[in-house]
Amino acid sequence: MHELSICQGLISQVERIALEHDARAVDKIVVRIGPLSGVEIPLLHQAYVLARAGTLAENAELVIEPQLIRVTCETCGAETTAKINRLLCGVCSDYRTRLVSGDEMILASVELDLDASEMIHDAV
């Protein structure tokens, strides 16, 4: 259940960003997860609820954007989708492929709730 470790890392990153922007809270966290990252999306959601408690992200929504597995073939050059345990070329079935996407574990963006004073400062 390493999803909890991952969530704790995620929350500590997000809290640091929130503090740097003088935010009073985090509203939303958007992450991108590929099947080959080794992260189970339902477990990440469960772990997130535990990890966010008592932090600036306590009420933040976690949005997970699942990513597709795609490979390019070094033999025939085709780019095709693939299954998690069958990363072969979809055209010529060669195993000499390179992963184009599908192993992402990325914090894409956060939405922050700022202090009113900070916004006035920004506007000036």
Place this chain on the structure above:
Amino acid sequence: MCDTCGCNVTPGNEYLIRPDGKHALTDGKVSVNLLKNLLSENDHQAAHNRAHFDNRGVLAVNLMSSPGGGKTALLEATVELLKDEFRIGVIEGDLETENDAQRLRARGVPAIQITTGSACHLDAHMVHDALHKLELAPLDVLFIENVGNLVCPASFDLGHHYNVVLLSVTEGDDKPAKYPVMFRGADVMLISKTDLLPAIDEFDPVRATSNLRNLANRAPAYSISSKTGEGMQTWVDWLREQITTQRLRVVSGQTARPRIQSHKAHVGHGL
């Protein structure tokens, strides 16, 4: 490189965040685009560990398998074969007990035990802490025996140079298909406990290797028995070659990473 503001943007990923960057949404709200690895804190520590190994000319190898896959027995047999040739150190990861470290110490090898409590994997910070207790400079190779687990350890870069994944013949030859994240990251797969093969006719080493190839992994697959010594020479030759290569890399100021540190490589590619 800034850790938080998105300035780690490359020409390859720049389109993903254009035109927004940091922008105000509504009153008092702001959206910040980041494109950072979820494990960037671990990865930062791992890079530090790797530099530490390289500065001291040590090859670091991460051993992973199921519980009972034969990691410690492999280390014992490897130490016997290489102890006169190389200086070997070991970091052992287990939830509890010093048993594995004691087994290696009994063979004259400095061994540090990390007990993770309830944690199912080692991470770069745990390895870093262990490094404070181990004198690296005299070593040629450091084995990090990860917690027995085919799931979680695959996600954490420890700062090592190569992933060695064991698949024992008692486990079934379809393990690479069942645990693709782990086996996709193997720089070498060792089919272990082959002395038991006569009793286990369901296990076919050719099929196990074919399941590894289905993960687009070109890593060598060696059949070994730590007990009888069968195949151990091939494994030790591989290791010897990596130790020599690591020495050359260190001289030229280069380093190596496991063939796949999955998520990391793709922050800058199409999503």
